[in-house]
Amino acid sequence: MNYPYQLRTFEAYQDAYNKSINDPEAFWAEVAEQFTWKKKWDKVLDWNFKEPKIEWFKGGQLNITENCLDRHLATKANEPAIIWESNDPNEHHRVLTYKELHFKVQQFANVLLNNGVQKGDRVCIYMGMIPELAIATLACARIGAIHSVIFGGFSAQAIADRLDDAGAEFIVTCDGAFRGAKDIPLKSVIDDALVGNKTIKRVIVCTRTRTPVSMLKGRDVWWEDEIKKVETMGNPKVESATMDAEDILFILYTSGSTGKPKGVVHTTAGYMVWTNYTFVNAFQYQPGQVHFCTADIGWITGHSYIIYGPLSAGATTLMFEGVPTWPDAGRFWEVVEKFKVDILYTAPTAIRSLMGFGLDPIKGKDLSSLKVLGSVGEPINEEAWHWYNEHIGQNRCPIVDTWWQTETGGVMISNLAGVTPSKPSYATLPLPGIQPCLVDENGTEIEGNGVNGNLCIKFPWPGMIRTTYKDHERCRQTYFSTYENLYFTGDGCLRDEDGMYRITGRVDDVLNVSGHRIGTAEVENAINMHAGVIESAVVGFPHDIKGQGIFAYVIYDGTHGDANLSKQDIIQTVSRIIGPIAKPDQILFVPGLPKTRSGKIMRRILRKIAEGDTSNLGDTSTLLDPSLVQQIVELAK
Numbered sequence: 013m014n015y016p017y018q019l020r021t022f023e024a025y026q027d028a029y030n031k032s033i034n035d036p037e038a039f040w041a042e043v044a045e046q047f048t049w050k051k052k053w054d055k056v057l058d059w060n061f062k063e064p065k066i067e068w069f070k071g072g073q074l075n076i077t078e079n080c081l082d083r084h085l086a087t088k089a090n091e092p093a094i095i096w097e098s099n100d101p102n103e104h105h106r107v108l109t110y111k112e113l114h115f116k117v118q119q120f121a122n123v124l125l126n127n128g129v130q131k132g133d134r135v136c137i138y139m140g141m142i143p144e145l146a147i148a149t150l151a152c153a154r155i156g157a158i159h160s161v162i163f164g165g166f167s168a169q170a171i172a173d174r175l176d177d178a179g180a181e182f183i184v185t186c187d188g189a190f191r192g193a194k195d196i197p198l199k200s201v202i203d204d205a206l207v208g209n210k211t212i213k214r215v216i217v218c219t220r221t222r223t224p225v226s227m228l229k230g231r232d233v234w235w236e237d238e239i240k241k242v243e244t245m246g247n248p249k250v251e252s253a254t255m256d257a258e259d260i261l262f263i264l265y266t267s268g269s270t271g272k273p274k275g276v277v278h279t280t281a282g283y284m285v286w287t288n289y290t291f292v293n294a295f296q297y298q299p300g301q302v303h304f305c306t307a308d309i310g311w312i313t314g315h316s317y318i319i320y321g322p323l324s325a326g327a328t329t330l331m332f333e334g335v336p337t338w339p340d341a342g343r344f345w346e347v348v349e350k351f352k353v354d355i356l357y358t359a360p361t362a363i364r365s366l367m368g369f370g371l372d373p374i375k376g377k378d379l380s381s382l383k384v385l386g387s388v389g390e391p392i393n394e395e396a397w398h399w400y401n402e403h404i405g406q407n408r409c410p411i412v413d414t415w416w417q418t419e420t421g422g423v424m425i426s427n428l429a430g431v432t433p434s435k436p437s438y439a440t441l442p443l444p445g446i447q448p449c450l451v452d453e454n455g456t457e458i459e460g461n462g463v464n465g466n467l468c469i470k471f472p473w474p475g476m477i478r479t480t481y482k483d484h485e486r487c488r489q490t491y492f493s494t495y496e497n498l499y500f501t502g503d504g505c506l507r508d509e510d511g512m513y514r515i516t517g518r519v520d521d522v523l524n525v526s527g528h529r530i531g532t533a534e535v536e537n538a539i540n541m542h543a544g545v546i547e548s549a550v551v552g553f554p555h556d557i558k559g560q561g562i563f564a565y566v567i568y569d570g571t572h573g574d575a576n577l578s579k580q581d582i583i584q585t586v587s588r589i590i591g592p593i594a595k596p597d598q599i600l601f602v603p604g605l606p607k608t609r610s611g612k613i614m615r616r617i618l619r620k621i622a623e624g625d626t627s628n629l630g631d632t633s634t635l636l637d638p639s640l641v642q643q644i645v646e647l648a649k
């Protein structure tokens with residue numbers, strides 16, 4: 013397969029960019045022509061940001077798995093689609109060719125059908141990083157069921173909230189998951205999440221860790237038993253369901269400024285075109301190369317650049333079950349060497365953590381297969397960028413710093429590897445189709461270069477969010493109401509003298525911890541559930557490895573006696589309610605929180621104190637009790 017829309021020179025990028033702005037419909041129609049459609053679209057784009065209404069390729073019909081699997085069979089049947097590397101370096105790796113993956117997806121699609129899953133039903137997938145996770149995801153898409161993958165690090169309460177919001181009727185999970193030295197009892201977490209749940213009809217459990225599990229009669233079935241039934245039926249073919257271009261492909265929950273997670277909705281055709289186009293262009297993928305995205309499929313990066321982008325492009329995608337530092341900090345480099353990885357796509361937090369181990373873990377590892385490096389999830393600091401460039405890329409691999417979001421479906425601002433210029437800590441230039449703009453507090457566009465502002469996007473792109481599940485108003489309010497006729501990203505951004513973009517971080521109450529988005533309100537809600545906590549306020553502070561750490565100010569009635577033990581208990585509660593990723597790094601017990609007379613917490617002040625910068629706390633005269641600030645400063649010392 014070649015990619016006629018792959019941009020191989022800077023001039024080709026400029027031409028494509030100009031065309032995408034001057035005639036977006038013709039531009040995207042040409043790209044979309046390269047895919048397999050059951051029926052071509054009637055209209056390329058219909059939109060307004062007011063409602064918002066975003067419709068791409070309306071009237072078109074297709075199935076994304078036909079584009080990810082069937083269409084490659086003629087030329088790539090025996091080429092690897094998925095290479096899987098275990099958490100345990102001594103366990104044999106697995107390779108699934110396109111033909112095998114095509115077979116297994118249909119086989120599991122049959123399992124779903126036999127268990128009563130129908131088009132449009134919501135299937136929650138809560139699994140570790142094993143090939144069956146990709147198979148389950150694609151099997152949903154095969155029959156038109158909507159998948160909602162939940163990261164294996166989320167706890168029972170977080171899952172329960174997501175199941176409830178999606179009205180999910182089916183769950184696919186594992187007995188457990190291996191992650192480094194840990195063995196996470198996924199099925200038992202699901203059992204806890206299902207206490208009181210009324211919608212789930214069936215739980216399909218795949219064997220991985222052989223952790224003992226309880227199986228509820230009539231509700232829980234084993235993956236392997238169900239596959240056997242399909243084999244007895246003679247493995248019937250499952251024709252791909254006919255999906256409208258704007259039918260929902262999946263829901264993925266993400267944190268926002270309120271405590272309730274948002275179900276970001278992506279639809280079929282636009283998401284497929286966008287993930288494919290951005291995959292082929294940002295990474296400059298060449299047929300035969302091995303693409304290693306280290307994200308978990310529970311996050312958007314895994315959806316777009318482990319599954320849909322690479323597979324729709326007929327690429328070889330590498331799935332890794334483990335973590336970068338187990339059994340030692342050479343694990344990534346071992347994987348790169350073992351599979352001759354061409355493209356490595358990871359997060360700054362992983363790079364910073366590996367930097368901490370020095371160069372020994374890299375010594376003796378053959379990294380000469382690497383051609384392109386990628387970074388995603390948070391701003392990459394210059395030190396990490398240079399280390400990545402020098403020690404991993406050996407000064408010969410372009411680094412793509414890809415800025416995007418769960419809501420954008422795929423990469424929005426990034427250099428194209430080796431084709432457009434890179435600049436350390438800059439995402440650089442927009443991809444074709446993306447019209448970024450910076451606005452001030454009042455929503456006035458800030459023109460020119462060498463300026464700072466809030467990052468917005470002016471025009472729709474195929475992979476953008478369509479709605480928040482069953483709550484369109486929330487989608488409108490969150491993204492389309494702050495500034496009229498603009499999509500607001502929630503990020504601050506700088507445009508330098510050369511017109512290059514540098515993301516400076518979130519400007520709302522959302523934290524970015526180790527590249528994971530966590531809403532402060534969510535953490536506060538969890539802390540407040542702990543007995544004895546009266547109120548809390550959470551802010552971010554700079555953290556050497558995680559990028560941002562979580563600092564919690566807590567008003568606590570102190571019945572426990574031992575402050576340290578109490579803090580450990582609170583951390584435990586957050587871990588149980590949300591998951592270990594949301595654990596506060598620091599907790600400070602305070603007598604009160606600095607509030608304005610209207611009752612709003614002045615987070616600006618709390619952020620400064622958490623950063624240890626108390627020299628200038630700004631105007632505190634509007635506070636209800638200005639003396640409180642000095643008390644908190646003293647306690648924080």
Ligand code: PRX
Pocket residue numbers: 266312313387388389390391392413414415416417418419439501502503515516517518524527528529
């Ligand atoms: O703040 C930006 C940051 O991550 C946020 C999106 O988080 P999420 O939806 O979890 O998706 C992460 C993976 C795409 C953004 O609003 N972010 C993401 N990539 C970058 C980044 N910040 C700076 N540079 C990046 N390359």
